[in-house]
Amino acid sequence: MDANIAAAASKHPKPIDRVFQYGTAGFRMKANLLDSVVFRVGLVAALRSRKLGGQTIGVMITASHNPPEDNGIKLVDPMGEMLENSWEAYSTELANAKDEDVVTVYRSLEERLKINKDEQARVIFARDTRPSGPKLVTALVHALEATGTEYTDYKLLTTPQLHYLTRCTNTEGTPQSYGEVSEKGYYEKLAQAFARAMKGKKTVGPVTIDCANGVGGPKLAELLKFLPKGSTGGVEIKIINDDVLKAEVLNHDCGADFVKTKQRAPPSSKAGNERCCSLDGDADRLIYYFNDPDHGFRLLDGDRIATLAASFIGDLAREAGLSQDLKIGVVQTAYANGASTKYIEKTLGLPVVCTPTGVKWLHHAATKFDVGVYFEANGHGTVVFSQQALKAFQTKVPESPAQANALETLRALTELINQTVGDALSDMLLVETILSHKAWTPKEWDLTYTDLPNRLVRVEVGDRNLFKTTDAERKLVEPQGVQAQIDALVAKYKDGRSFARASGTEDAVRVYAEAATRSEADDLASKVAAVVKQEGGVKA
Ligand SMILES: CC(=O)N[C@H]1[C@@H](OP(=O)(O)O)O[C@H](CO)[C@@H](O)[C@@H]1O
């Protein structure tokens, strides 16, 4: 086998002078640099599967909301979670090995991690619509074949579909079965759950969905075939930006990242005052928005989806007579708007936990609740239910028809929500369900609280690694003295809050600021950015 691995590795040489790092979202960069990385991640997937007794590992080839010429790769653990943290370092180690050392490093990891040589490795994989995908799949397959790994190529999928299939594969035939192991099984599960959750409810007008010209377009079109028709119990969906044939339009002037960062609708959107939402390139983020005749463009971001879901599920738990038994909480990052945090704590009366950036941290913290709602402000998130919550929804004997209804809706939600990872298609159906139950237009949703004006700035510095944080990234410990300068600036603004941290996906430091007015938020952000720029070191 060593000779096979060495021979295959030599077909995928590592670019000299490149250092790779498994970051917040796996490896991500210009696609033409990724060939060796993908090959080596294939080796890691095989090791990970064997370490876990032959359970199936998922591999997704995507660069999400990044431009079409980028690509990336990430690993999915057996229950559909992100790769365990310690394995990011092993992936990084193998990705950076010299070509001639690949086999040695592979065997050394096997040795150090006490991996059984005889265990059969199993992997499933998929990719998004980027033109570089098929070539990278070839590199992945070479690694899987050289290591004798059993594999299934699911071709084009959204990232959350691959997470779903990974969990289904590993739970097939067990009491914890997560669903049928097929793309069709995914659509059927979502569609059936949606029909149950929507029973007797009506959607108010259509929703326009911008698919970022990514894999979400064809997959949403597929899902539509399974969804109930008509406004009662169904949803009228208008799809835009679903062109996957022209590579250059992917995420271009459209998609969830465009809408969130530019704080405006895609230029192609003609929805008028109707509600709209945007997916990102691999359909794991979702952002809603609408045009308010009185106030213009209104963004309903991940914080809004989290508050909507938490309030709805909290109400249902109360109606079902379960609120005493279940701990419901919301997990956010420092990028969550301060007004949303206050609304959750003060108005909804629910606890909020703040974690570092990156969904793996949020997901982990959310599992500590019976109902853990987590969303990044950029629209990536989901809801996870504990075994105790699932059991309570199944076994509680209703004492009234209202309790029975609430319990049935809760059960439907546990099926509708993709609990493995944030899923734009599933989250969209969740939002549509909640708005229907509440008979809300986006305007009522928007009125629940008022966002503090905020600004996110990207600052290019000499060395972003100089910036070290604590307290869920809300405070800098290094470079020394910088936090004191930020504190002094923040103190001058009403409702001011600001923090700086090194990005995990780009070579830059991000500065976030919010304050009582737009001009103050902008002013605070630019002053903190200036401090960061000045203290950011010189390029090596
Ligand atoms: C402010 C922001 O939106 N940061 C994003 C971005 O991380 P950075 O580490 O900030 O580059 O990409 C991550 C992966 O997609 C996502 O999890 C995160 O929320």
Ligand SMILES: [Mg+2]
């Ligand atoms: Mg994404």
